Each structure stands twice: as C-alpha cells, then as structure tokens.
Amino acid sequence: MKNRIEVCFSPRDFDLYKEGFEIIVVIDVLRATTAICAGLANGVKAIIPVDSIEKALDYKEQGYLVGAERKGQIVEGFDFGNSPYSFMNTKFIDKEVVLTTTNGTKSIEISKYSGQIVIGSIVNLEALTNWLVKQNKDILCLCSGWQDKFNLEDSICAGAIADILIKSGKFYSDEDSTISAKYLFQQAKTNPFGLLKASSHRRRLKNLNLNKDIRYCLTPNQLKVVPILKDGKLILLNEE
C-alpha cells in the first residue's frame, strides 16, 4: 500500500493539514533549514530551535552560542543570525548552539508534537528523499513561508520532495497544494534561479546584500545530511 505525501504552504494552514502524518518535513530554504543542515554537516553537535527572542536570551545568559534572526537581519545583542556561513566556524564544532528565526523555528514549534520532525532544504534534498522513501510513513512537508504567507522557494522545495517520492512509486498525494507545488518545482527545475529571481523573499534578502547566502541556499544536494528533532534538539540522523 502506498504512503501519502502532502504539502502545506504555511504554518498558518498547518491545523488544516496536520492530521495523520508520521513525519513532518520542516522547510525554510531562505535560510533557517539550510543553515541547520550546514551547521550539522560542519560539525555542530546539536542546534536547539527556540521560537522567541526571550528564550534565546535565556540560553545566551547560560553561555550558549545563540543565533537570532528577524526579518532577514541579525537581532541586536546576538552574534549571528541564520546565514549558513555563520555555522561554518571552528568555534561551533561539537557545540550545542541555539537558533531563533522569523519563520523556520516557528514551524518547528507548532509541528513538533504532530510527528517526527526532519529538516528539509534544497542543499540536502537528495539525502533527505533517499531516507524518506525508505520509511513507509505518511509525510507532510510544512513550508515556513514568510510571516504566514505563501512563499515560492519553500513551495518549490516541497514540490521537489513530493515529485521525487511520487516518482518512486511508493507515494501518492490528494491535495491541490501538493499538485501545485510539484508543478512549480517542475517549472523551476530547468531554471531555478530564473523562477526564484522574482521571488519576494529573495528580493528582500538581495536588498540586504545576501546574494552569497542565496546562492548557497539554492544549490541542490551539497550536503549529505538528514537533521531530525530529538528531545528538543536538532541532530544528525544516525542511520545505524
């Protein structure tokens, strides 16, 4: 019997879609889930996602390395935000670090009791789908969007995951959101930068001089990692 793969476009719609899934893939391509993949691939021991600046400050006072981003910028008083490059730093190796972001960590917070959270992005697409296809479980891709609105890059990433899983022959989908995400991905596949050129969030980050980050976030399959949430911490999946 086939398993189900569906796409939810925004955390705000999560309650309409959440029932009956065993795995939730949280996606925030620009940039939280990409940064999480980059950090864990580069030796960070664990990333603790928190959904408020207050909680992040608590951790900072306890001596943790803490990243905080709101609206694309590092929050005052914190050392880094959600740039994937921030996490590629030798001082992060084997550390547990803390992260709060505008959209991505919120998605984790609202979905963490609804299924096993795994982290999706364009940089770990292949490793993630290779793992997902073997799970025999119903899977929901939760796009983080932008301040509760639909966004293009997360939807395309979710569409890629749905497309790959459905083509494996082991999955089906029922929702129009999933069909549309697949179509957007198929259109983006031939020219991802072209389709995303017009994306509102990409323009927003470009205005903040984050072109290097954007290029990193949109380059597929650089990292062979599958981050999962375990006991409130994002760690690398141990396949043994």
Next chain:
Amino acid sequence: MKNRIEVCFSPRDFDLYKEGFEIIVVIDVLRATTAICAGLANGVKAIIPVDSIEKALDYKEQGYLVGAERKGQIVEGFDFGNSPYSFMNTKFIDKEVVLTTTNGTKSIEISKYSGQIVIGSIVNLEALTNWLVKQNKDILCLCSGWQDKFNLEDSICAGAIADILIKSGKFYSDEDSTISAKYLFQQAKTNPFGLLKASSHRRRLKNLNLNKDIRYCLTPNQLKVVPILKDGKLILLNEE
C-alpha cells in the same frame, strides 16, 4: 504609475492580504462564481449571496427562489444548488434569487467591506479583465478555495487574471502567491483539462456526476458579463 494586482489563495488568508485594494475579485470556479455569471447572463435580475443556511431559509420563507449548496450537493429543503445550469431557467428571469454555497458566498461575506466586489470565473475571464484593465485601481483576486484550503482551479483563474493585467503593462505584483498563480495558469493554458484532471475538487464533483457542470465551468470566455456587488446584491455592471 502602475497599479497592483495580487492573488490571495484562500479566504482564511484574506486578512494577510486585504489592505489597500480597491477592487476584490471573488473567484469560485467550481461552481459558485460561474453560476452567478451564468444566472445574470441568462436574465436573472439579481443574486443575493448569503453565508448561512439559516439566512437562506429566511429568504425562502419570504417566497424567494433560494439555492443552497454544501460540499457539492443541494441542501435538503432547497430547490437548487450552485450548478450554473440551474440558473438557466425561464422561471428565474427578472427575479431576485438567493444563493448560499460552501466556499464562494463566504468569500463575498468576508471581503465585502474591503473593496468593490466583482465576480471572477473562467467563463467571464475576458469580459472581466477588459473591464479591470481600465479601472486604474489596485486589485486583489480572492480565491475561495475548498474549506479554507488552497485549490487549483481558483488559483489558475486568478493567475490568468494576473497574467493578463500584468501583460497590459499597467499592473505589477509583489507577492509570491501571484507569481505562482501566474505560473500555474501558464502551465494550464496549453492543457487546462490536463492540469485540472488531478484537482481534488474536480474529482470530488466527478464522483457526484457533475461532469457536464465541470466542462461548462472550465470553458473560457463564454459570457460577456461582469457581475458586481451593489447594496448586498450581485447585479450586472452597467457600463453606461
């Protein structure tokens, strides 16, 4: 200066998008807004949209012709639902009739104080966009969706409107939802039945033996009408 055209995928998201638009195009392709166009094009004097069965019953007791649809079917105790063919009946000519539907009349209800409501569908696409392009106003397409979820046919119709208006050179868009709707429309354009074949709502209606309705709803530009909401009633725009 260019005007703005944007797409909101669901009534549930309307509060995120509603600010600053002067015209709201309410879209419920399968089938409420198609039926409204068909009715007014076929001589119905006005259609009074109501958002509850209770209000619909009140009108029925007052002697009105009243249609009521929930989940694709005629509600018990009412004479018709939202099939466009219901309204092509000589007994409707010059009458004011009442309609309540699962998604479409709800969209009208939540948006009626945010701008001038006009009715969009695939059957009146050309007449509608010919009129919209001349208005010099900011326009939001509000998709009715299916029980608050994204749906494919309304999004494609909204994408067609956005595409036509932007190509006129008089409009721009900022939102990723609008970009995506345009892409979905461009993909659907060459083969609308192909893309919609998989749509969840189309499957739902097909199971109810409504293939004739579906074919009508998806045939572009049959009707040269622009329905607008005036004093709580949907009537034909008088361009004089």
